[in-house]
Amino acid sequence: MSGRIEVLTIGDELLDGAVLDGNAAHIGAALAGHGRAVTRGERLPDRLDVLVPALKAIAARADVCICTGGLGPTDDDLTLAALAAAAGVERAFDPAAWARVEQVYGARTPPARNRSQATLPVGARPLHTEVGTAPGVEITIGGCRFFALPGVPREMRWFLTRYVLPALERGPRRVRLLRHVGVGESTLAERLDGVALPAGVEIAWLTPLPEVHIKLIGDDPEALDRAAAAIKAATGPAFVGEGDIGLAAATLRACEAVGWRIGAAESCTGGLVGAALTDISGASAVFDGSIVSYANAVKHRALGVPRWILDSPRYGAVSEECARAMALGARQALAVDVAVAITGIAGPGGGSPDKPVGTVWFAWAGLPTAPGPDGVVEPTVAEIRRFSGGRDAIRARAVAHALDRIRRAALRRATPGPAPTTGSSR
Amino acid sequence: MSGRIEVLTIGDELLDGAVLDGNAAHIGAALAGHGRAVTRGERLPDRLDVLVPALKAIAARADVCICTGGLGPTDDDLTLAALAAAAGVERAFDPAAWARVEQVYGARTPPARNRSQATLPVGARPLHTEVGTAPGVEITIGGCRFFALPGVPREMRWFLTRYVLPALERGPRRVRLLRHVGVGESTLAERLDGVALPAGVEIAWLTPLPEVHIKLIGDDPEALDRAAAAIKAATGPAFVGEGDIGLAAATLRACEAVGWRIGAAESCTGGLVGAALTDISGASAVFDGSIVSYANAVKHRALGVPRWILDSPRYGAVSEECARAMALGARQALAVDVAVAITGIAGPGGGSPDKPVGTVWFAWAGLPTAPGPDGVVEPTVAEIRRFSGGRDAIRARAVAHALDRIRRAALRRATPGPAPTTGSSR
Incomplete structure (x- = not known):
């Protein structure tokens, strides 16, 4: 049932704040939409001495790990090397993966250094791309299935939808997001004081400026419906919409x-x-x-x-x-x-x-x-x-x-x- | 010299993508401005069984850990309990910390449940707040100094500036960000092909739409100056500005x-x-x-x-x-x-x-x-x-x-x- 799902985002730019870790947030939201929860997230630098032990620790505790970044052709792209080291295997040039890279380049010849992108850990399955030049890979280490995806957000999203979500059983967890405007969190909380939520429905508060969001989490869609209806009745016109509707x-x-x-x-x-x-x-x-x-x-x-x-x-x-x-x-x-x-x-x-x-x-x-x-x-x-x-x-x-x-x-x-x-x- | 600095952001909302992990990015950028690098980042859920072993692992490998979130008064605020468990100590009510909470509330009496916020791990130093109701704490576990800060971004930033940065020695690492518009990454890279960078200056590329950023990293300000000047000369009017100037x-x-x-x-x-x-x-x-x-x-x-x-x-x-x-x-x-x-x-x-x-x-x-x-x-x-x-x-x-x-x-x-x-x- 692959219960423990971790997300690993790789890249120095994520650690020094130059780039917001939008990939991790997108993966979390996509899994929530799939009824599943991410249990842990890590951001690691482009360094083998940090990546390899971290991958081993994940392999020992998680069932699935979705990694992003480090699949490019340059020297600081270390994900394939780190996965091979963590698995204790060599890397081998994969002509089929290379053929796909050549296909993406069309009439142009891919630079020689791109061959590293098709030099996969032995035992890894290449995940072919239709949206960029970097292939992804899937490899099982210990009891954990690793999906390594490119870090470019548009490409990452394509791989997630194409390969990762279909490989994960849909879970029972449902999330509903009720969005409000024009009242503060404390006023809204007071209005909900008398509202009894059905058993099995958790509530969480988020305040992305200038809205206040109430998140309902649970396994039973009907209980979530009742909870959402009760909250909308209590919050009145401050409720603006659900999910994407702001x-x-x-x-x-x-x-x-x-x-x-x-x-x-x-x-x-x-x-x-x-x-x-x-x-x-x-x-x-x-x-x-x-x-x-x-x-x-x-x-x-x-x-x-x-x-x-x-x-x-x-x-x-x-x-x-x-x-x-x-x-x-x-x-x-x-x-x-x-x-x-x-x-x-x-x-x-x-x-x-x-x-x-x-x-x-x-x-x-x-x-x-x-x-x-x-x-x-x-x-x-x-x-x-x-x-x-x-x-x-x-x-x-x-x-x-x-x-x-x-x-x-x-x-x-x-x-x-x-x-x-x-x-x-x- | 507190070399290994980790960032730990706590909260379910970070894992399910409801909230972007802006605190981690802000801490990374603030440390970069202080000449220091974050070596690793984790996002963990509001769960003691996950938090305690993760804190112990951090205590064993890091010199400093900056944590955010989980310091509020509600049941899912578990940071103080997790720190106490990881340190193997009890928690004790701290009248001085409570007096500060009362002071923040002014004429109003703080709710009784807020007493948990002033019930600190034994041996922890309270970090008093002037901007919210949640105090922070500093505690050393193993060889690692933990700074636990509130998750509200405005409060977190205040604590970071007030307590954390002054406690960390300024490092030699300097980052310069050169921003460009109107050319793609590959065109810009071609223009830099003949540019020799001074030794000790690393270069990294970022492409936050619609700009292309070249990041220079190094310890020697003069070498960075030379590198920046060489790059500006090569990129011409595509260069728009440095740092905040977009x-x-x-x-x-x-x-x-x-x-x-x-x-x-x-x-x-x-x-x-x-x-x-x-x-x-x-x-x-x-x-x-x-x-x-x-x-x-x-x-x-x-x-x-x-x-x-x-x-x-x-x-x-x-x-x-x-x-x-x-x-x-x-x-x-x-x-x-x-x-x-x-x-x-x-x-x-x-x-x-x-x-x-x-x-x-x-x-x-x-x-x-x-x-x-x-x-x-x-x-x-x-x-x-x-x-x-x-x-x-x-x-x-x-x-x-x-x-x-x-x-x-x-x-x-x-x-x-x-x-x-x-x-x-x-």
Whole structure:
């Protein structure tokens, strides 16, 4: 049943922080999707004296080991040598593996040094590539099946899907990821205080900025369904989606359901609202565009923000008045149903006692609004937020807040509650 | 001299791919900046039966181990218990550590379960926190000093700087990262073929899309200087900057040096050009804004692209004509010196035999250009590229190409070469 699965990622660049270990994360997620858990992970340098004993230790304790990296043709590619040494076998040139390398090179002759890539540990099975030049290998050492895959992420993913997952029995473990926006972890935890989860369902919390994720883990799909339903009922509109569906995709879906076309006027976020929405293929069904007005001159020229707002010491570019004018200007310039405007101070410079770093004004034009106490319907809704964190965090939180208000308004429009009381002070 | 430094990151979420192991990368980079190398890294689950033997193995082979995670107050926070078991000692409540926890909570009383955070292995030194609620600990087991730090990245970084780096002797190892854009790894490698590196300087290649990085490693700063100078001379304008200075920062610097203000018209990149530039604090000295014209209606309304271009089956939104019109429109709408326009097919849908996924048209308005064969100076320069890869890769490559052409033009303007020959066909 190959119970213990380890992941070994090889390369100096992983140890000195030059490269994030995305391969290990991808393998972990792919195995989770296959119902299996990784029990241990190691990152090792390109050094035989470290690799060989580590491979022997893995061979003694694991059932499967997925290795990445060190299969290239250069001197610091040591995985095949290390596997041979750990297995106590020689390496032999494999003409079939070499023929595949030649095939990948097509009309060109592969450099002679690439022959090392086809010089495999005796007893290893070559895993032929269709996506790069490096073959992989499978070899059993002790009681452990090693799959050695190239380190190039695109190639590694192809090998994983083509050779490794089919070789592993699908496990019972299921993971569901419920994603939330617009509430903190502690508030969300309080809302779940009264929620009883079915037996056999574990819960874990993750907080990848600006979302809060609740992960449910268990073997029984029906129990996971019940747990997910109970959590969604408790978290309400803070729940945005499951798995791949994050805030941007959820916003697009909610707007599509009510037929809204949306756009933005961005200052401190500099294009991130548009970038987030257009990261989703098919965004064009909802998102028309954004005016990135980083300079005040552009706020004036392209969005029609009056100069007296921009130049006034009382208002300025980071003000309610500017945000409202930007939103109206974007709605008109882009001819969309709903436009959001964002103007703030992302830092690290530019803060003042009045408007410290993290101060962000938002305005939305075109959102359904109730009449105010005087019976007048404001054409825009405006809000101020003071976000904590560094420049990246402030910008990410600002994008999330801008989109989330649109998403929630579209959801309310799709399933209208009781009509707002005229004259309500909220 | 504490030669062998290992990093141990603890948490199920690291093994199942829900969270990228950014802490390990950050520690590796921080140590590299301190002249030291991480010799090995492990990711372990929240399980005592795995943690204790792994800690014992580390104690037997390493001089220093930096651990993160598992210091919280909940049942799956097992680091203190595992360290005590590996050291063969009991845990004892530490009133001083608890007093610090109480201090962090201020007026509120810490929950009783948090007492576990102040119940330390006997012989451990508490590392007090000023940034969260979890204290860290330092404990020596066998010949190895363990530093156990919280897993929250912001807190971990604080502990690393406050306690760990000052405890480690600065090493001689220096790393320099030379970043390049606009050439592939193999082309760059060919250009370095004749370059002799000084002895004691190692070279490594990294290819974080869309850049190519050359990393130089060595103990002798002067040899590294010579190596860096030789490489820069060989790679020419493909070199964009060192260390933190990537393409966006280099583009801003180059434009600032010649006094250009820049802007963009973005379709398939959806705001990524603006987002990349405004990721750099101080971008406002050069970058004014961008018109994200995802919908054709916005290309027409906000950029003045004629409807006959957009609606024509012969041209359409992904065409040279559209790109040129977008660039001119953006230059005018934003009142900038140089505007770049990007319109293409990022996929996965939307491709056609004529214009497959990855086809991107670029145009730049305002770049210095030589007169054509007929003596006419075109107001725009246009180019087509066919990028490979998925949606993210295509968009990232498009942003890089758009900025790199501006950067190179600004560099040429700053250090003019021989005047172009009038009538040249290039």
